[in-house]
Amino acid sequence: MPKKEIDLEYKIEHLSILNQDGELDSELEPDISDDLLIRMHRMMLLTRRFDERMLNLQRQGKMGTFAPIKGQEASQIGAVVVLEDEDWMVPSFREMAAEVWRGKEMVDMLLVFAGFNEGSRVPEKSRTLPVCIPVASQLLHAVGIAYAIKYKQEKNVVMVFHGDGATSEGDFHESLNFAGVFQTPCVFVCQNNQWAISIPRSKQTRSKTLAQKALAYGLPGVQVDGNDVLAVYSAAKEAVERARSGKGSTFIECVTYRMSVHTTADDPSVYRDDDEVKQWEARDPISRFQKYLKDKELLSEDDIEKLEEEIKSEIKGVIKDWEDKMKKMGDPADMFEFQYAEMPPHLVSQKEEVEKNKANR
Amino acid sequence: MKKMTMVEAINLALKQEMEKDEDVLVLGEDVGMDGGVFRVTKGLLDAYGEDRVIDTPLAESMIAGVSIGMAIHGLKPVCEIQFSGFSYFSFHQMEAHAARYRGRSHGRFSIQMVLRCPYGGGVRALEHHSESREVYYAHTPGLKMVIPSGPRKARALLVSAIRDPDPVIFYEPKAVYRAFREEVPEDEETFPIGQSEVVREGKDLTFITYGAMLKPTIDAAETLKEEDGVEAEVIDLLTISPLDDEKFTESVQKTGRAVIVHEAHRSFGPGAEMIARLVEKSFLYLEAPICRVTGYDVVIPLYQREKDYIPDVKRILKGARETLDF
Ligand SMILES: Cc1ncc(C[n+]2csc(CCOP(=O)(O)OP(=O)(O)O)c2C)c(N)n1
Ligand SMILES: [Mg+2]
16 A cells, blocks of 8 residues: 555636736737727726725715725726626625726715615626625625525526635635535635734735635635736636636636725834835835726826726716715614514514604704 | 823823733734724833734734634733724634633633723714623623723723623723723722722712713703702612622612613613513512613614714703602
């Protein structure tokens, strides 16, 4: 009974198509229509500006806690644009850009961050789940949806987002394992933004990559430059096609960076170096993409200027709408809604109690 | 004596216990370099190093589970779960193991650990950051459940919890963390787990409360004195389980009237157990139905409606006056 080696042939590919300066590796250039490229760029810029604006509103005390996405626009947009409307998208709590692409109203986001439950409504036909705050728990829902799709013999897929920190939770491993065992049509998009609050990626796991974790579960794993929207797109496209054709799940690790605070309640100066942030500024996903689009003559400085103006007024409109909406909501008795399909008697009487208290205030 | 916030007082307890006993260590998400998201463990990493102040990977079940193992082999872990709303990831370990090893091993193993979590509303946070579900733990045989109401008691109780041979769940009212300061002695102070305290004496009505609800309850008692000429007694439970029913039994037998105030949901909440004990032991002393002023039986709403969910002075007064007028 000799010792012998089991040949596993595990390798992880790292994909990068636009370099740091936005220069293209033309052999790897994905085939994306001009129209889609322009819409992707617009969404990345819109969500960057919206993110900045929200941070502002929070600092002015007009909103509660929220988790900025700055720096992760490519990792989100590159992946999510590959989905069809009938596919499912399952976010964590830091996918604002991907959510807006999927049709989430910006005004609803503002409402949630300003403490109104109304903002978490999901439109009738939407197949995007609400944000999920308990880290990694949404991954199990995603593979469950994927199982249901397979069971119903449908052709749709699920794309689920999570962070680097999430890879430490049991739920993460349980969901990858389920996806492997049952070959569910689920694409995992890991936003490896290098930090989980104050814990750097290197202290989260001894693994060299996060992508390799998929291999242990029998799934292909790939690492991409998450600030290169073309690389993210290519990997996501391939993964979604695989899932759609019945070949199961893929795990994509997007190597990106959390340029901002963890949430508005966090102070990163306690635990990370500004130099590191500066280094990543040079790899900004938007400016790289703009360089590519300019080289392709799809975008000019003038266009960018116009677009910035357009975005400014769009955001202004959203904020106006938000301010108007807030005036019309907030009835405390509404907290009893949507707890059960039918309100049980004890809630009916508690609701009456709240209404009476309100009248006496 | 120095005036401290609850955050500083808990920090002092951790520091002094670590100084005194090498087996005490701290672990959790962001407890090291960051000093915890509420800064409760600030400075501990510098003072005691990475082996004793452990920034763990992100997994609550792991935090609780490895703490159990550490305790089995003689350490005294104090673990932090960032928010009580995420402690359900670790609940399995606490319920299935921390609470049971003593019994399962016929007394051979003690799980001397503390699981600290901030709980309750009041910080304009997102979903899962504001709840008050201490009953999950209080309902679990083998666990102790402690909730301090102010800085001084928080410090004293945490020291007792760390030294307690059984697993203690230590809920910290995050709304109180920095709300006010209290004098906290530099010298060691403990307070017995399983003991409540009469914090205001009165003969007409008994308030029973704990945690973040103590402050509005005392304010309500003061208003009752001024506006109604009523002397209300206020009992701060401090430990939810094992429940000290002696003090409130004695008090209600004197006043004949009881109002229970908690942030937790009403149905099957802590108040339900208190009422059961009162009915069992003081039924014939009651002059009025026992009143509960509590959170409602809904998921705590986001912050715009939070103030309508969490009991406030107005609601406490209304409950008290109905009880007095019965
Ligand atoms: C189960 C659970 N534990 C703790 C938290 C508190 N928390 C919120 S985000 C976060 C870090 C998440 O890191 P990562 O998965 O890398 O996502 P990122 O925040 O970087 O987007 C923590 C610890 C939580 N929301 N859920
Ligand atoms: Mg992260």
